[in-house]
Amino acid sequence: MADTPTPTPSLEDLQHWTWVLGKAQQMMLEHGFDMTKLPAAGPFGTMLDPTAAMRASAGFWADTMQLWQRFLDPAHAAPFEETPEQAKDKRFKAPQWREEPVFDFLRQSYFVIADNLLKGVDSLDGVDPKQKEQIRFATKGFIDAVSPTNFPATNPQVLEKIVETKGESLLKGLQNMLADIAKGQMTQTAEGAFELGRNLAMTPGKVVKRTPLYELIQYSPVTKQVYATPLIIFPPWINRFYILDLTPEKSFIGWAVAQGLTVFVVSWKSADASMKDVVWDDYVERGQIDAIDTVRELLGVEGVHAIGYCVAGTTLAATLAVLAARGAPEKVKSATFFTAQVDFSESGDLQIFVDDDQLAMIKSLSGEGFLDGRYMAMTFNLLRGRDLIWNYVTNNYLMGQDYVPFDLLHWNSDVTNLPSAWHLSYLTDLYRDNKLAVANSMSIGGTPIDLGKVTTPSYVQAGREDHIAPAASVWKITHHFKGPLKFVLAGSGHIAGVVNHPGAGKYQYWVNDEKVETLAEFMEGAKETKGSWWPDWVAWIDSIDASKVDAKGAIVPGKGSLKALEDAPGSYVRTR
Structure with a gap:
């Protein structure tokens, strides 16, 4: 892959994604300032600490300005300082995410928006602790879902694969996705690689x-x-x-x-x-x-x-x-x-999954007296969505890669x-x-x-x-x-x-x-x-x-x- 130049998104794509990121930043800033205007107390008590909200908005404003300065004038801008968690994020381990300006900008934008979305949740005050954890969990799930690694136009490795295979990777990925839709469960390992009594559960x-x-x-x-x-x-x-x-x-x-x-x-x-x-x-x-x-x-x-x-x-x-x-x-x-x-x-x-609404939904899914195991499998996958959901979306749907035989994931899917x-x-x-x-x-x-x-x-x-x-x-x-x-x-x-x-x-x-x-x-x-x-x-x-x-x-x-x-x-x- 090193000999294949990474295709650069078209001007139209770049303009579109720049607009999306800019719009997201604008919405977050406007939302932060609007929240500070809410009354200090209501029927449910204080819902937001205005001081914390203003600090979060000011921090996001500063992060955004630094981000755009690094993109427009990198020679005079302070370098992007990754957190330890961001530095070891496996989704962005490919060198293109740091070596090529467009993809480096997308990566940094994603981290800035993700970090400030979570800070916004943390600034909520007067919210029931369990509800706050539900909001934080949903926010983290949303952040994982909108990662640029999950979209063909903003993932350099996907673009390389499309060029290298002349589009065959997209067709293979579509085939993988349609097969999973048909069976109602995400595939995580090569099917047919394992069989009970043959190479699993072999103890006599x-x-x-x-x-x-x-x-x-x-x-x-x-x-x-x-x-x-x-x-x-x-x-x-x-x-x-x-x-x-x-x-x-x-x-x-x-x-x-x-x-x-x-x-x-x-x-x-x-x-x-x-x-x-x-x-x-x-x-x-x-x-x-x-x-x-x-x-x-x-x-x-x-x-x-x-x-x-x-x-x-x-x-x-x-x-x-x-x-x-x-x-x-x-x-x-x-x-x-x-x-x-x-x-x-x-x-x-x-x-997070145990409240009246969730329990009512589970009850509705159990009409024949039992709960389909695929529901529980998806619940556990959501707890580690980055590794157990989006990893397979990227590798097997977008890049059309073959599934790797893995006994533990075979068991996880059973x-x-x-x-x-x-x-x-x-x-x-x-x-x-x-x-x-x-x-x-x-x-x-x-x-x-x-x-x-x-x-x-x-x-x-x-x-x-x-x-x-x-x-x-x-x-x-x-x-x-x-x-x-x-x-x-x-x-x-x-x-x-x-x-x-x-x-x-x-x-x-x-x-x-x-x-x-x-x-x-x-x-x-x-x-x-x-x-x-x-x-x-x-x-x-x-x-x-x-x-x-x-x-x-x-x-x-x-x-x-x-x-x-x-x-x-x-x-x-x-x-x-």
């Missing part, structure tokens, strides 16, 4: 139980002896379980089996009309408790190690509280939580449907009303839930950059449980922070053995260790119960009282 095992809610998979031992206490994993039913069994180089399940654990995994059924009456009680009683009792009976053990990931971790916390209230806490010998929340007072950007009754109550009772954090405000099967009664030894993992379950929110579990608890903060986010095989040598994690009250205090005294936290976790499991037994009898899938129904990964994971 058997389905040993099937209910209307879940399949129970038992994995084959690979060591002569195994830990006497088995492990059962509850993945979130919002996604497919094989996030924990991707390629062998990434598989947590395969790695856990290799450590000598007898591993069971629950594979949830993607909701259909038959599940219209399924509620949270069912995922606790007919899901987690039923699966725990099944494993206990099959192997003849008193208790199990249990893992709950995300929403299944929230449910595991409720399960522990229910078992404690019923006098049976010994059924779970230890509990591990992957990026799970129990107190939703600081649950991050997902709170959506599941949700029971609508459960989904609405979950958003209402937990995200909106935060009932789980208040003792006895919720009940399961008539048993009140009090997290303060949980004394089960717990290992709590959070992701430092998690945008779905923020670390500060996950930390709150330490304020509720009363048993021994170890908190571990992992590098990266909701997925990569969990799925981090030791062989990859990536990221890091922090631990702090001192008793502290806040996440900030935890970090002040935390010890950092490079690489995966998985070995730390299995050492913790060993400290709970190090006893071993021979890997024979019911420990081998299908050799006990539960006969093998089919090979892993089973049938439920394949249905949409």
Whole structure:
């Protein structure tokens, strides 16, 4: 590409975009000054601090004047000073955005307008904090959408590709876009590159139980002896379980089996009309408790190690509280939580999607008793729209590039449907009303839930950059449980922070053995260790119960009282 000169927009295009940017700047300035004329108070109190608005307008005026001076008289203008975030913005990494005056002007204009739009939101005063966050989120989404990288006439790489391919790239991109419109979902990775059982979810095992809610998979031992206490994993039913069994180089399940654990995994059924009456009680009683009792009976053990990931971790916390209230806490010998929340007072950007209007819309989309998984997929994509939406618009629609095979994105696109009754109550009772954090405000099967009664030894993992379950929110579990608890903060986010095989040598994690009250205090005294936290976790499991037994009898899938129904990964994971 270096030998291909970047086509310069025509004079007409340049005039048009200059007018657009100038008009946008004028509208923002006029709006800022108009807002200062609003009465200081109204029926809803003070809506805008005039001083803050005037400061924002003055700052935007100064930024705009400097921008135009740099474009018209660069020799005598102060250089554009990027913020650290702007400097590492991958959308503008191509050298043309800095080396060619027209595109450099577009880039700087975009950053100036984006920065001042967010400052305008910050200057709002007297607005409900949640409403302000909604405005800020919508503003950030708008800013991402209007980036010059998203339009053919203002993206130098798109223009180069059009010239290089004589327009074929535009036709290929249109084909990609029309295909996505037809299936109602954005493509993020090469289709057909991955297949369950062939190059994903390959850990050998058997389905040993099937209910209307879940399949129970038992994995084959690979060591002569195994830990006497088995492990059962509850993945979130919002996604497919094989996030924990991707390629062998990434598989947590395969790695856990290799450590000598007898591993069971629950594979949830993607909701259909038959599940219209399924509620949270069912995922606790007919899901987690039923699966725990099944494993206990099959192997003849008193208790199990249990893992709950995300929403299944929230449910595991409720399960522990229910078992404690019923006098049976010994059924779970230890509990591990992957990026799970129990107190939703600081649950991050997902709170933005929980208000009366959003809940009414979700209800309207669930006419057959279940919510189409594509809705939730789009919601999660919106949380990282720059990476999970506009990146593909630019690369695959505008430039007509082929999709890259990527196992994680294949899983991300493999959506599941949700029971609508459960989904609405979950958003209402937990995200909106935060009932789980208040003792006895919720009940399961008539048993009140009090997290303060949980004394089960717990290992709590959070992701430092998690945008779905923020670390500060996950930390709150330490304020509720009363048993021994170890908190571990992992590098990266909701997925990569969990799925981090030791062989990859990536990221890091922090631990702090001192008793502290806040996440900030935890970090002040935390010890950092490079690489995966998985070995730390299995050492913790060993400290709970190090006893071993021979890997024979019911420990081998299908050799006990539960006969093998089919090979892993089973049938439920394949249905949409």
